[in-house]
Structure formats: structure tokens, C-alpha cells
Amino acid sequence: MDPLPFGLIAFRHAPVPLSGVCYGRLDVAAELTPEGAATAIERALGDLGLRPGVVWSSPLSRCALPAAELAARLGAPHAVDERLVEIAYGAWEGRAWSDIERDDPVAYAAWLDGWERAGPPGGESAIEVEARVRSFWCALSPACGPASGASTHLLVAHAGVLRALRVVACGASWIEAMSAPAPHLTAEHFPLPASAVSLAAR
Template sequence: MLRAADCRSIAKETLVPVQDTTVDLIRHGEPLGGRMIRGQGVDHPLSALGWQQMRAAVGKDGPWDQILSSPLARAREFACELATRLGRPLAVDPELREIAMGAWEGRRPSEVAEEEPDAFAAFRRDPVANRPPGGERLEALQARIGRAYDRQIATYPGRHLLIVCHAGVSRAIVGHVLEADPQHWYRVRIDYAGLTRIRHESDGTSLEFVNAERLRTWRHP
């Protein structure tokens, strides 16, 4: 694995038994261009506000032993800065990229709702059966993210990990650990720079918090 400053290393493939491991997820901040459907095909970097949101969310110091990131610029560039500042190793995993939204990428949700009201309403009602034209199936996202997540926690047992990613990826990871049906994932709200924490311990897995505005270091007794 390369050093953090290289910002290009890929997660290891070796699997080892999971020990007590904490995983924090953070969605990227606001990208340039404001709110729109980006997916994989539109990869704007963070706006000035987006950088502020991310820096405020993580604070000056961080408890992480390892930082992982999506390859998309809106996540990777902040992960690179944070890893370099904290002196932590960084791994960029291509499987942590956002869900592909097909023909809707680069368009605002309000625009799609106005121009394709039936298709948009069907997607909101049942995203599994009514994906965007040319978009990635939620079942495919479920398999991809579940595979990537399991590999990462097995690769770094007993560590505190930070995954810099996307709303769709965060929802998929939460759904994976809770064994929730993909049809219900969009009920989970993940804001820009929203933080989520998952703990894997000897007595089971717990979802400690979801979509927090600031890093929390406390834990329940």
C-alpha cells in the first residue's frame, strides 16, 4: 500500500477474522454546481462550502488508524488532505464509488421530476423496480458495497476506520450491516458531510449513530 501522500493506493485483498473494529462513514461535502444527481458520471470537486463542511465535521484531530475513500474527486480529494494532515495511511477503493444513475446524472431532481414525473415518482416509490434509465441496479450496488465493506473490515481488524464516500454508499453500508432490504435504503437521510458510526465487537454489530453533523467520540456504556 502506498503512503497517504500518494492518494492512490488500493485496498488489500487479504481476508482475516474481524476483531473489535469501529467504522466511521462520512459523505462528501457540497460539490461545485450545488444539488444535482451526480452518481459516477458527473464528478465535480468540492465547493468552498463543501470543504468547510468536511473540515468542520471531522475537527482538528481524528481517532482513525486508516482512511479509505471512493475514487471520485468529491470524496478522494478531502480524504487525501485529511490523511496527509493526520499522517494516516490512505487506501482508495474503486468499489466504494457512488451508484450509477444513468440518464439522470448531471440533472437536478426538480428537473427530472418536472420532465419525467411518472418515472421519477415510480423511482421514489420503489427504487429497486424502477431504476433510472441506464442506472445501476440497487441489487448490484448491494453486492458491490457489501463485498467491499466486508473486505475492508477483514483487512483492518481491530482498527478505527474512516470511509469517505457518498450518500448511496453510506446507505448501502448501513443496509448491509442491518440486513435491510434495498427498497428501504432511501428512508435513511445522509446529508453533506453527515457522519455515521458502526461498531463490530465480539458480541455483535451495532449502529451507533447516523448522519451526525460533528464527529462524536463518546460511546454508550
């Protein structure tokens, strides 16, 4: 990965100790401590030669706590943004996927059939996640660092947000975005909006 002068570097949060459970908006603690996750991300940033000017996260603790720790270490602000929260699964939150399929077969089948535009009962569709992530991305500025002049944004993210960024920032289809893996604590680079980069180049 070649670092760019202006950009957004995103890391998916550390794994959580749940398997087979729907946990989008649930505030589930990660398996790693915030300090451990921050260390892994800090090491990866060092390998890339990057020093972010701001650290973004959702308010959920699996992203917010390591982001706050990392921001403190880097001397950068920590910015929490509600638009970066994981996809909402509504009535399915906290339930086993096998139970959802068994107990709510009609809604489950409808969601599998049209997840891009249809969400679970009381939840979000992929298009709705895309809209709020697009709002966040379009507002990013190249001038995100203080006196250091740092121009890289760092995001500790959820998988759904990472995939939405692939659609919004990289032009992927939702099928393509979902097909590619989103490994934990691994850097993924996204460009800033063309308007922001053009402004910085003046």
C-alpha cells in the same frame, strides 16, 4: 455514539453547489475546500477519540480530495476503491430532476415505483449499489493500522454508499435506510463484519 475497538466510521462529503440536479457519478466539486472538509472531519474524530488506520474514499473528487488530505495529516494510507463510488444515474446524470420528470415520464415513474430493483436508463438500482458496497464491507479487516495498531477504518462517503452500509452492516431495509437523513460531514458508525471481529479477538 460510543466508539468501538473495531469499526468503520463514515462521513458524508461536504455539500455541493447544485440544487435539484441529478449528479450521482458526476465529479462535482464540493462547496468546502478539501482542507476545510478534512479539518471538519479531523475535529469530529478528535471528539470521538479515534485515530483511523486507513482512510477510504471513492475516486470522485468530493470524497477523494478531502480523504487524501486527511490521510496525510493522520499519517495513514489513503485507499481509493471503485466500489465506493456514488450510485450511477445513467442517462439522467447532470439533468434537472424537473426536466427528467417532464421529458422521460415513463422511465421516471417506473424508477419511482421500483427503485430498489430498477435503475434509471443506463444506471444502477439500489440492490446493485448494495452488492458492491457489501463486497467492500465484507473485505474489511480489523488490522488496518500499521505499527500504531489502529483498528478503525475511516470512509469519506457518498449518501448512497452510506445508506447501502446501513442495509449491509446494520440490517436496515432500504426504506429505513433512505428514510433516515445523511447529513454532511457527520460521523456514522458501522460495525465490521462478524468474521473480522472474531478473527481479531483470537
